[in-house]
Amino acid sequence: MKNLGKFIVRNVKVITVILILITLVGIYLSTKIVIRPNFLDLLPKDDPYVEVYKKATKNFKSVDNIIIGIEGDKKNIINYINNISEKLKAMDHIDAIYYKQPIEFLEKNLFLLTEDKEQDFFKKIYTSTNIVDFFKALNAIFEENKNGYKMSIQEKYRFEYMLDSFKNLLESIDKNENIEENLKSLLFGEEYLLSKKGNFGLIIIRPTISSNDIEKVVNLVNSIENTIKKEAEKYNVKAGLTGTLVIARDEMVTIERDMSIATIVSIFLIITIFMLGFKSFRYMILAVIPLILGIIWTIGFTQLTVGSLNIMTVMMAAILAGLGIDYSIHMISLFIELRNKGYNIKNSIIGIFEKNIRGIIAGAITTAIGMGIFAISSFPGFKEFGIVLSSGIIFTLLASIFGLTILLYRYGNKYKDPGKIFSINIDISKYRKVILLITILLLIFSFIKIPAVEFEKDMMKIEAKGLESLELNQKILENFNFSPDNTIFINKNIFEARELYNKLKKLKVFYQVDSIVPFLPDKNLQIERIKKAREIKNTKIVKSDLDLNQLKLEINKLNFNILKASISLNLLGYKDLGNKLKEITTSGVLQKIIKKDKDSLNLIQNKIINTILKLKNNLNDKEIITQENLPEDIKSNYLGSNGMIITTAYSNGDIWNSDYQKEYFKELKELNSKDVSGTALIFLKVVQISAEEGKKILLITLLFIFIILILDMKSLKYAILAMIPMILSIIFMLGVMGWFGIKFNVVNIIALPLIIGIGVDDGIHLIHRYRREKNLKTTIFSTGKAITMTTLTTGVAFGSFILSKYRGFAGFGVLLLLGVIFSYIITIFVITSILSYEKPKSKKSNDKYLFKKRRA
Template sequence: AASWVDRCLHGWAKLIVHRRQRVLWIVLLLVVVCGGVTAARLVIRNNTLDLIRKDSPVFQKYLAYMEEFDVRDEIVVVLKSDRLKDSRDAANALAVKLKQEKGLDRVYYRHDFSPMSDRLLLLADEERLIGIRRQMEELATLVKGNKQALNLNGILGEASAKFNDPYLRKSSNWQEFIPFIEEFVRNLKRLAKDLETPANAVEKKGLGELSEFEADLLKNEYLSLGEDGRTILMLLRPTKEEQKSATPFTGVIQRVRKVVQETQVEFPKVAIGVTGEPVLLDDELRQSESDMKIATLITLTLITIMFFFAYGEISRPLLALVALLASVVVTLGITSVTIGHLNIISQAFIVMLLGLGIDFGIQILGRYEEEMGRGKSSADSVEITLTTTGKALLTGGGTTAAAFYAMCFNDFTGLTELGWIAGSGVVMALVASLSILPALLLWRDRNGAKINLGKLRLDRGAMWDRKLTSHPYLVLAVAAGITLIAWKQCQKVSFDHNLLHLQNPKMESVRLTRELLNMGDGSLIYGVIMADSVEQADDLAIQLRALPTVSKVRTLGDLVPRDQKKRMEEVSRIARVSGEITLGSGGESSVDVPKAKKDLEFLLESSQEGAKQAKQYLGLSGRARQAVATFEKLIPPLERAVAALDKLSLEEAKQRLARHQVKLVGSITQNLGWLKTQRGDRPLTVDDLPAELRQRYLSSHGKVLLEVVPAVDVWERKPNEEFVAEMQKIAPGATGTPVMNLEYIDLLMKSYIQASFYAAGVILLLIFLLFRNLKDLVLTLLPLGLGVLWLFGALGLFHIQLDPANIVTMPMILGIGVAYGVYVMDRYREEGGVRIFASSTGKAVVLSALTTLFGFGSMLFGQYRGLVSLGMVMSLGVIFNLISALVVLPQILALQDKRGGEEEEDPGPAD
């Protein structure tokens, strides 16, 4: 008795045959409506936060941080040059233009310390403040009595006056001499360097500890990286309107890049590029969109060419394509109504559907032509096709759709959406193949078209069947050997967690991200912690900085020292001592080169002689050891200075000495003027800090932000796990991109594994319902089992890693592999023997596999590595499933037939 499925298919076939025009008009109307809905509502979202469920605990932490500090993913502009000044000039010019961009509400690249200019010295640590105070006291000693003018000749003359026996023999003079020498040695080193450097090379230096403090302040004035500070970062925050758009940041990123290009022309010596998380995401979306358009074009072209050669004409195959494209439009309409968008994962479904959906059309077309070739009418051919092959398609299509729908039952929103969209697409493609395509075939052949059975070359197919199954044991032995090798190799398969590896490495945003990462402290992704106060933030920062996986911690505590009492006292002393120093002019006077050279030679000879004499008393006097150490500090820079002067002409020597004098005296005068303005009457507070720092690190509710920059490559799995674990051990509530990436990939892998198990369960059920036979169930699943095992063996053998992109193929490979097994087994049961190529099934399965290969193989021509890896794995999966279904399975079926035939021939024992 016919099953309810058979009865339904028979009734459906009658409906298509007698109401084909009505079916086509309904389909046309549906396609027009869905096309309009798609154009009006469907958008593509490029935000990875849309891929994770909003009620996820990890997401909730990140969302709380974003809301507390009004965080929006920042566009990062990177400026690099060989000269610090060039980088800063370009940054300043670019900032002026970017601040006029309406899509940005914050351009953060520089700190304005002017509101706290009279208390900046409080940022120096106590040790440095003591050093600055001593230098001021030394300077006061140096100019005391104003015996010499404050210029190079005067300073050298003052030093020469101290290098005489009567002066140095008095013990009391050494208390004054030692501090003088410390500062004098520093100045001599600068003098030697200036004499060795051409006069056109200008470098500004200050006084010892003070110059180092000024250098730190100057470096921290800009957001810079590296010891030299020549790499400057600009952090651009898009407006909320840009954030809420369907494709966040795309428009503003394009405008920022245009401004950057204009500025690049103005500053050709500065390399300016754009990167950051939103830029990486947007570039990923743009690249994948471009690749998918190319892949779609390649797929359609190859399918059209294949149809022409496979069928000898193009009209009927084109009808299969028309039905498929109609299903794509309807699927997009369903997506527009139910979800409203495609994400960076689900946008690949069109190419998937082109490769998978045409499979159904090929099966229908192949069986239809086979029946037409046997002399059946078009109506009878459609009825036979729908009631026979249609049943296999329901199972094959059902298993593929089930594989996708199984993705819906997980906590990963991106995968759930892909499962719903792709599953619906497969269902629509199946429905189109069982309704639109038969109706179109009936319309085309309404005038009684005939097909020559010889044209189908089924007789040649019978020969292929015989050859294919002529040596079953040999084929099975080879298959067993391949399986054994694959089993060993599949254990080498690994998973690449690095999301950057999915990107096109040639893209500017990816290249800059890697370059910044290699700088050690330039990671664009970092952990974040919310503290309740500056004091708590400071305590956390101390603990975090001690971690081996942490490069640095950025927080307000760096600019608001906890205990400032001693600092205030030192700053007050420095201001007082500086106020007592009065300097006359001297930096403008010309340098007497011969006198300077004479003084330097005298100082060198005196130092050498002093060291020589002092060494004679090393064992007898502590003062002698002190003298040796002092003179030996003086000798190297004096030797360098004298040697450099000997090589220079009088004019060049005069220019270089004059340059040094201007730097020395000018910086001393400038430093003194600034030190006199410093105040230590009250401590620094958060209110004194630059506004841009308060906006970034202090919320309106008083929360203090810590940005924890990793010292390891957190794009890699193991370092990221260590970084997150250590950070959350100190602050359990820590979040940030490293934490989100870890959650993202963990959830992705868990969801795919879960979806694969769900899909396998549904597939088993559907196949059992079709065949109702355990042996046939096992035989149907055999090609899938071998295909998957061979696939993983190939991945291990050729060192192809699984990744967050190609892992999406696993449920699809399950569906496709089962479909091939179903088509072969269904025809075997129908024919009662191995007639794969002697019927339309063999050709249809091969063509189906080729179309799928075209769909996924076309991805190999793209630049987005994620799609390339997906296409590679899927293509290998299709090839191995095809071989196992059309080569290995028929051997077992042939042996089964042979054994069955032998049993029938054996009459058994006589009575």
Template sequence: MLLGKDAHRSTLLFAGALWATSRLTINSNQLDLISQDLVEVKAVKRVIDMVGGSGYLMLALRSADEPTLKRVSDELAAMLHADTQNVRFLHYKMPVQFVQENMVLFLKTEDLAEAKRRISAFLKDQIRRNNPFYIELKKTEPVKLELQDLIDKYSTVGKKSIVDDYYISPDRKMLLLLIKPMWDTNELSKTKAFIEKLRQALEKYSQTNAGGVQLVEDYERMGDAKTVAYGFTGSYKTLVDDSYAIDESLGPVAILAFLAILAITIAFFRKWAPTLIVVSGMVMGTFITMGFTYITVGELNMITSILGGILMGFGIDFGIHFIFRTRLELGAGKPYDVAIQDAILNAGRPALVSAVVTSVAFFTLMVSEFRGFSQFGFLAGCGTLILGLTLFTWSPALLALMGRMNPALPRRLIGAMTPPAAHASSGKELRFPKPGLLLGVSTAVAVLVCSAAVPWTSAPPPTGRELGFFERLQHGVRFNYNTRALIPEGQPSVRLQDELTQRFKISYDPTAVYTKTLEDAQEVYEELTRNAHKYPAIEQVVSVYSFVPPPETARANAKILAEWQEELKDLDVAALPPGLQEKASLFLKMLEARPFGIDGVPEIYAQQFRHLPTTKPENRGYLTFIYPNVDLMNGKLLLQFADETSVIRTASGKEFRSAGSTQLYARLARIVLRDGQLTVVLVALGILIMHFADFRSVPLALASVIPLTVGLAMMLGLMSLFDLQLNFMNIIILPILLGFGVSHGLYLLHRFLEGTSPMVALRSVGAAVASATLTAVAGFASLLAAHHNGLKSMGLVACIGLITTLVVSFTVLAAVMQLLHDRRVRSGGQGQPPAVHSEAVTPSQEKARAA
């Protein structure tokens, strides 16, 4: 009666869970996944308030025809400026006349003197040769004006060329429009919608522009006078691509996981009825977990959104073990109701311990400062318990209802399995032959594989090439700090970002340093520029003071300019060749340059470093931008740059903190590395405590963890042998594998402790253990179909770990159980299994026993 009520309650609960699940949404704001109390988060929020967001959405135009590039950029800029709902501001050109006229004040004095010498010699030679009365008695070569070495040194200010107003590459084939949306980079859904709107607007432009220019989104093609190729990149686009590569993988991954789990379950049961029972329970438990998520957390994030597929693979094993045990009890001749109750009792205890330990493994992730991991740990831990409870109530309830309709129906639907014989026909007990040899050989193989994970040398591995087999053995399993290994292969926005780096010689979005006053901004600028040796990872510092010449240099240069101007006061521009006359006016204007301070910087330059009018009063001030000279997608270099720039200490003793995605990612990387190690330790301790409490025996507790400890070590060894590396995503799999890996030893040992021999234990629950493991493998293997390489690496590492723990269970643990059994026989003569497990019991006998 109670089981029937359980089925009705489960159905009602499932209906409520469906409603709650339908209301779940995915929060794509990654900033919400980090503790809002972190200083890095507060600093980034200040910068966002000051300038409207971190980084840019970059629209890159590519064409071999420079006039077409500039005309199209002007027309697109007018279109973007008109979109006041989405575009805060746009940079695509900057007047350079002021910088050109005053650049001579920024030159090193010795460089200016050298330029004066070369130009004076050239001008004298040109004036002499342009004189109609000039006669050369002896042929001489004209003086050549070689200034390229000096021009290259001073051709940019603030990552912007001073040769052209437009943000155009030196080869004149690519032009950039830097768009600042009305939101920050973390609001991914808004960015995605805006990019789609831009695509439509660019398509419409192709159809309506007067020049007949066609815009084509292409990340390889070079345009011409009638075609301009365009592409999107920048922090706004790369974050969208990375996050939505995960999001768009979820649907196919969940479907593949479900189909694979269904196929494996059918293959092991060889019947539809038990498959439908456990799969329906799995689906019900998964939806209840999603409903629980809505009630407790309210939404999913980019990490917890993969919860469903993983829980399906983990959770179904509770139903598998219950059905297999029920078949075994029915095979012993028990009535269906007694068989169901005994299956709950006998399979329930290891299932309960397994559920608790697995959930504890997930719960340890809650110690993480990264909310994506802590929420995942909470929901996955609760989901494991929910699935275990659901399958151990739903499955028995369905079978009980069927039995009431027809007592023979449960046996006919799910089948029965005769308990394995404990003795051969000769009367000898069935056992694993030569368990000592089996243990020795399997242990030796395991040790050899595990040894591949150990770094046998302290020397760092060579970079820039793949390691050979024996080199991998020397360096053991390695950690891949390069986040490029996680993003989708050939991601267009990243390829375009790399192209921009090459064409413009620019790095990624800069890190910003906030200062309240101009005086503080000057201190920061002078600290970073005058002590460059302390900051090797910094390429360039850009500040409002980048446009103010150093006072001492400016005074020395002004003296040279004044002398030079005096020398050329009688210069007749008309006496120069026609090609030089156009440049002479700019040159003479440059000679008039005189020192100026911060007040002399034009507003169009100064406003780039000042807060917006909408900024909160407490956040108003100035920003200094720091550009790295290292690849920030390399985790080690990212951490180096973050360490150098996190806190800037000036000569006066003041400290200023930098802010930006670099600092956030560096903090997140350290959180992942620290939490990955901490959770493994916590899970291991929790497992040992739980197993000792379960078995009340140190040898049995240690034996039960053999599969997961040896299996995990073998997984690391195989990763080293096949050149697979740990990374910032798959490292979180380690504590999860520890939690799930306990189920192998638990079910085998609990069956063994019922008094059976190891051979009987393996034949009784081995198929269930294998089936449950393979369904978990199927859940993780579905991640291999994801577009995101980080998800793929998680799936691959999990599959290897689950399979190695299964192999260890059927070899090393089996040999250990046989040795324990032999000792049990010798010490107490209790080797015979109870009759209920070796011989069929009649219904009348069973009823008497139950009474």
């Protein structure tokens, strides 16, 4: 190593030119780097979910939706929806806007689209000649059916909505207002996408861009957000955005903000620590320059090899700031120490290479291995992380060895005695028994709770707190009983799509299945149903006089049927539905209708029958529905290029909840569909692979580092000693996680190899210096200061992540800070306590480069 120092000193000019050229190339390449925060990029390209997702984005204009959530009064929400939808249609990159059902199409083709078991009810409604017939038809809803009210999850939600619509219809009949609107709502559902209470509305936007084009996504989401919020004020409603693309935008903005703050804070604190430790602005600048060079080279190399930064590698600059500065600290600390002893600049530099560089290189290599093992992972997220961070460690090491050496040679003529700050001057042998006893106790307490450490399966818990997009996600789940995080299926033709749809309807985990199938019933079924539609349409309605006694009997019968249905539903466990029915009878609305005078009832009857006449006259009784004659706004939702059909299923629970996931994946596995994907599935796959790969990589990393330590130290004893800080720090960290309920996640799992590198690094420096000095007190005093400073700089660099709004980064910072602190404490106290049991050996000074009374 001494010869390397001499070589650099002899070739300062040539090496300087080479470093400048490399840096200029690095700066040029750095300007071309892009950030990809999409989790899709973390999975292998041949992963089934990725392949299906890419196939979907290729064959359909859009897979990911932007959802507008609107809160306020029902009338205001509807007015706002109508207004804002027109404005949004005029915007670029928007393919379609879905804000209400195709009611006209449903009205026209009711009997072609309705399932056979519901045909009798609609027939009774459409052939009603008076209000008595109408109530007879309503009675049919609550007469005991063959299934005894046993319902699938989708049927339950539809029945629940029907009960709300039924109650609203009765109330409108009682008040003699909005009867037509509420009758249509009962028959065809709510026209607009409104919650049951009507105080929350949705608009679903289908853009023409995917989450992979992040720059366009950010611009589009920002544009939509500005428009909807500005208009919301005019209608006295509150509007916000959610959906996959919105969350991707929020992640991008949050990550950029967090990285900027973390970098600024860490640099400021590192400078402060440096100034306190060396009391020299000059040496602080000299230390930072190689770090900056190393980061520039790394970004340039990343652009050449990977091409971009993902959600993991985007932390690269902050991580390197914490690790890369360590090499400069160790070099400058010894340089100033030798200068204070009387060495000139040249011999001080050679002294660094003789005493310190081997330990620095060994520490850097072990840290680089800790990062580099990730490169062998089949998980692209980890693979890229390994490539970027391991190369970054090597580049910052090279920048320090060559760049800092040249800087010290040119500008190391001025220095001052930094004093004893950060120096450690203790006789460890006096406290070694107590230290080792405390260590054993801490190990016992840690092992007790390590089994309690879990992997976080809720991806939303690594997102930033307070994001409107995430809050709206939860509100949609509460108001509509479905999660916006959907699952998509792709089929080649309508026959496959129909088979899939029938299977999906039977699954308990899906609230709603959005498919083209309900709009395209089987051709033979349609032929039979169109005959019924023709028969009903040709049935003449002759208005008859109102029979009050008959009406009273029918309403009382309805009241009895409702009570009976309520009891049945409660017995079957549908207490919420049973209570809804009970509320109708206890409200007295049916008795109020009975007590109305004949004139009022005649007016109500006319409104009901006139509405039915309009609906009946509009019925399609001639033409069956085909894929070709479907309305374009319906067809475009489901049909892609090459005749492919997309089906979207919305889960009825929080897909990020680990308990719900078990049932979700169980049913999805039983479905045995190959062409399935979705953003949520991709997220969950990332979590699964992270947990599996993390364990495998951790074991391989430990093995490789141990081999490197044996080769470096040529001693099994010292290799094991160097491993102890890392092993104990991980055990203690896991213990803290277990005691305080901290979970691993897809982001903070990468703290483990960093802790391995940091823990080994401290031990390597201490043991290398001890073996050279053969004096523990001298080793602790000299190298201990450098280790203390590197611990502080690394700690503040990683600790700055705790300030992040993105909780994944904050958790990452917490684990790294714990690892750094434990590694330092164990190195300084535990390792030195063990070394203190070795018999001291006298050693003559090898400071043969000392020049008394002569300083350059």
